[in-house]
Amino acid sequence: MTAPRIRSWLAGLRPRLVAAFAVIMILGATTAAGASYVFARRAILEGVQDQTMLKLRDQIAAYLPTVSLPPSQATLDSFATALKSSNALVVYRELHSSSILSIDDVPGDLRHAVATTTNIQFQRVDVQGFPLFFVGIPVQTGSGRPSGLEVYAMTRLTDQQEAIDELARYAVLFSALVLPFAVGVGLLAARQVLRPVRALNTAASQLGRGRLDVRLRAKGSDELAQLVTTFNHTAAELERTVGTLRAMEADARRFVADVSHELRTPLAAMNAVTDVLDEDADQLPPDTAVAARLVSAETRRLTRLVQDLIEISRFDAGRAELRREDLEVAAAIGDTLAARGWEPGAELAADLPSGITARLDRRRLDIVVANLVGNALRHGAPPVEVALRQDHGDVVLTVTDHGPGIPADVLPKVFDRFTKADTARARSEGSGLGLSIARENARLHGGDIVAANTGTGARFELRLPREAW
Amino acid sequence: MKKLVVLAVLLLVSACGIKPTPVLEAGPAPTLRSPASEGRGTDLILYFVLADRVTPVVRPSAGVVGIESALTMLMDGPSVDEREGGYKTDLPRLSGAITSTPGPPTTITVPFPLRPITGAGVNQLVCTAFAALAARGGYTADGTVALAGPDILLPYQTCQA
Numbered sequence: 001m002t003a004p005r006i007r008s009w010l011a012g013l014r015p016r017l018v019a020a021f022a023v024i025m026i027l028g029a030t031t032a033a034g035a036s037y038v039f040a041r042r043a044i045l046e047g048v049q050d051q052t053m054l055k056l057r058d059q060i061a062a063y064l065p066t067v068s069l070p071p072s073q074a075t076l077d078s079f080a081t082a083l084k085s086s087n088a089l090v091v092y093r094e095l096h097s098s099s100i101l102s103i104d105d106v107p108g109d110l111r112h113a114v115a116t117t118t119n120i121q122f123q124r125v126d127v128q129g130f131p132l133f134f135v136g137i138p139v140q141t142g143s144g145r146p147s148g149l150e151v152y153a154m155t156r157l158t159d160q161q162e163a164i165d166e167l168a169r170y171a172v173l174f175s176a177l178v179l180p181f182a183v184g185v186g187l188l189a190a191r192q193v194l195r196p197v198r199a200l201n202t203a204a205s206q207l208g209r210g211r212l213d214v215r216l217r218a219k220g221s222d223e224l225a226q227l228v229t230t231f232n233h234t235a236a237e238l239e240r241t242v243g244t245l246r247a248m249e250a251d252a253r254r255f256v257a258d259v260s261h262e263l264r265t266p267l268a269a270m271n272a273v274t275d276v277l278d279e280d281a282d283q284l285p286p287d288t289a290v291a292a293r294l295v296s297a298e299t300r301r302l303t304r305l306v307q308d309l310i311e312i313s314r315f316d317a318g319r320a321e322l323r324r325e326d327l328e329v330a331a332a333i334g335d336t337l338a339a340r341g342w343e344p345g346a347e348l349a350a351d352l353p354s355g356i357t358a359r360l361d362r363r364r365l366d367i368v369v370a371n372l373v374g375n376a377l378r379h380g381a382p383p384v385e386v387a388l389r390q391d392h393g394d395v396v397l398t399v400t401d402h403g404p405g406i407p408a409d410v411l412p413k414v415f416d417r418f419t420k421a422d423t424a425r426a427r428s429e430g431s432g433l434g435l436s437i438a439r440e441n442a443r444l445h446g447g448d449i450v451a452a453n454t455g456t457g458a459r460f461e462l463r464l465p466r467e468a469w
Numbered sequence: 470m471k472k473l474v475v476l477a478v479l480l481l482v483s484a485c486g487i488k489p490t491p492v493l494e495a496g497p498a499p500t501l502r503s504p505a506s507e508g509r510g511t512d513l514i515l516y517f518v519l520a521d522r523v524t525p526v527v528r529p530s531a532g533v534v535g536i537e538s539a540l541t542m543l544m545d546g547p548s549v550d551e552r553e554g555g556y557k558t559d560l561p562r563l564s565g566a567i568t569s570t571p572g573p574p575t576t577i578t579v580p581f582p583l584r585p586i587t588g589a590g591v592n593q594l595v596c597t598a599f600a601a602l603a604a605r606g607g608y609t610a611d612g613t614v615a616l617a618g619p620d621i622l623l624p625y626q627t628c629q630a
Contacts, residue, residue, distance in 0.1 A: 045487065053495055058522070061499040065514035065525045066599030066628050069501065078613065078627045113492040120498055124490040131487040138498045147501050161487050168486075 013197070014190040021186030022179060029178040033171035041164050045124075045157070052155050053120060053135050056086045060137055060151055069147060071095070079151075088153040106152050107134060114138045114150050124157070131157040196224045200231060212239035257313035263306045267299065274299045301431075308433040312417070315440040322444050324359040324468055329395050330388055332362060336369045337386070347382040348373075356388060358395045358466040364441040365464075368449075369397070371438040372460050376401040380457055390466075394447070397462040405453040414451050415439045438462075514600035515543050516593045517556040523592040523629070525600065526551055539601035540567045540577065543593060559590030569598070574624065576615040583618030588629075591616065596628035 009015065063082045067075060071092050079090045080097035089101040096103050113121045114136035122135040132154055139149040199216055206214045214235060218228040274296035281289040314320045330352035337343075337350065344350045376384040380401025387398045406414055413419050418432035435449075442449045447464035513528045526547070534542075544563065547556040565580030577598055583591070598614055616623040 041487075057496075057499055062516075062522070062524055063596075063628060064499055064501050065527075066596055066603050067501065068603035068605075081627050082629050084629075107492075109492045113494075117494070118498045119494045120496050121492050122490075122495055123492045124487065126487075126489045131489075135495075139501050140498045141501055149501065157487055164487060 013194060014187070017190040017193070018183055018186035021189065022182040025178050025182035025185070026175060029175045030171075033175050037164075037167050037171045040167055044160050044163055048155065048157065048160055049122060049124075049133055049135075052086070052133065052153065053122060053137075056083065056088060056135060056151065056153050057120060057137060059083050059086060059088075060139065064139065067149070069149070071149070073097075083151065083153075086153045087155075088151050091150045091152065093148050101152060101154050103152075105154065106136070110134050110136045110152075111150075114152075115146065118144060118146055131161050133157055193224070196228060200224075200228065203231065203235075207235055207238070212242055253313060253316045256309055257317065260306050260309040260313060263302075264310070267303050267306060270299050271303060305431040305433075308431040308437060311437055312433055312440065315437075315444075320440070320444055322364070322468075323361050325362060327358055327360050327362060327365070328354065329356045329358050329360070329365075329397075330354045332360075332365055333369050333386070333388060333397065336366045337373065339366075340370055340374070342373060342377070347377065347384060349383050349385045351385070351387040353388060356390050356395060358464065359468055360395075360445060360464060361441075364444065368438045368441050368462060371434040372397075372399040372449075372462065375434065376403075376458070376460070379403060391463070393466050395464045395466055397464075398459055399462075400454060400457060400459040402457040404457075405455075406451060406458045411451060411453070415449070513539060513542065514597065514604065515539065516596040516600070517547050517551065518559050518589050518593065519554075519556050521589070523589055523596055524556070525596070526556060534601060534604070536569045536577070536598050536601045537567055539597050540569075540579075540594065543597045558593065559587045560593055561586075574613060574615045575602075576617050578617040581618065582620040583616060583623060584620050591623065591626065592629050595626045599628045 059082065063079060067079060071079070073095055076090045076092060076095055076097040080088055080099045083090070087100055089099040089103060089106070090097040091103060107123055107125055110121055110123045115138070118138055118140040120135065120137050122133065125132050125134065133156075135153050135155075137151045137153075139147045139151070141147045196216075196219075203214045203216050212235060215232050216228045218225045218232070274292075277284075277292040278296045281292050284292060311320075331354065333352055334350070337348070342348055373384065373386060376399050380403030383402060385398075385400045387400075389396050389398075410419065415435050415438075417436045419435070439449045442462055442464060445464045446468065447462065449460055449462050452459050452461070513534045515526045515528060516523050517526050518524070528542075528548075543558075544560055544567070546552075546558045546560075546562060561581050563581045567580070568578045570576045570578070575598075577594065579594070594616060595614055613625040613627055616626055
């Protein structure tokens, strides 16, 4: 995985969910473990401390009646012996019992506190890493004053420390053990959330590609299910709207096709009449002759328009048929130019190398070439260059003129129907469908036409595959 | 946020191990009931067994009681009230003269065999003797007494509270 992919994966919902789960569970586990650790530690320490203090106090209380002040060294020693199980040191002013616990080991703070109060005092100290618990019990007189008799005892908390350290180790261990569990739960939750999201994404992209009948199954009643329901409603509404629009468009196209067909028959009759009128125009009075020629010209224009409309409605209806045959492309183009009366010369320069063959529909190629060259001659300025070449598996024909070029605002829609570059002339000779039909024909072959400005004119490039595939 | 982080770090740091403490107070100190230095004690202290431990019992008394009479009263066992309080004795109910000879060593002679007597029973005798001695402001020279029975002599006894 590369760095950007890792980054995008990390930005996803899954790692965020997993991380959130891990953090929450670790926090929870750590808090619980920490709290129980603190309480357990306190319980352990208080247990041993309280036990030590109570035992010593009771022992002292039991022994005290046998003591009289001031005590002798022997009395102190017997006192200490009586408290042997507590490992105690008995002090009376300068005297102290000869015990295992030395008077110098007792912390000064504790000695001071014991000497000045009539309360039991204790202190936990740390001597070279070993925790020690000291308890100091002064003996008070019946009148509530310090009697001068003090008992000290010391307990090592090494065992407790080990137990507490073990507690900490287990707390850390169990907190760590929670981690894989948290990750697992996070992954599971992420899957639960992400599966419908992924399904929605797939469905939405299918909808975007035009599959309007895509629907999802809504499971449960959570927010995601609501989203799925909304998506389904949206898709259904979209499908209905698009269906209505398509039906309307189809109706409109069928109407155009029907009208065109209906116009063909009367136009044929009119053409016959205008042909006769054209022939006889010379014998007509001049005004009538002009009128007759105008009618004749407009009828021809109308006929061409109707023919183009019929052609384009065939494309719309998907009824355009392609009749491929093996063609010598240069010869076919030459025939087209010759048939229109376009001879190479000052106006037209043709570069048609022979030997390029392709399987194409002769009639459609003729329509396309005639359209492109006719347009160039009509709208551009001479010389118009027609060049044929072979590009890998394609046949490429470029038609370049030296006119003003195509206006930038027209260029993107130059192949649209009834687009006219020259808006100043509302009525041109063309039907406005020529380029549209040319492109439909090129696409029917599996090719295309693109238009561009060269800077000194317009260039149309027709690209057709040599073989059908 | 910063405070929270500091708090968390402090918690983590303070969370481990056993920390030293300052000097802390825990309850009142035991009281020396009959300090000889403040006049002679007038209470009689007897030791009975309470919950397997030798525990002193205070009985009011008119005057100073000697070791022998204290031990005689000990042999009589706990009173009715004391028995109800859970006090027991590990000593046999035997009458007879208990004598003490001041030392050294201070020797207490009992008229019953000492062998069957438990440690707690021996402690009852020794502690009561010490308490009676202390009530008069006295103590034995080396902090021990010897117990002498018809069967055995137990030297160097101390009160094991």
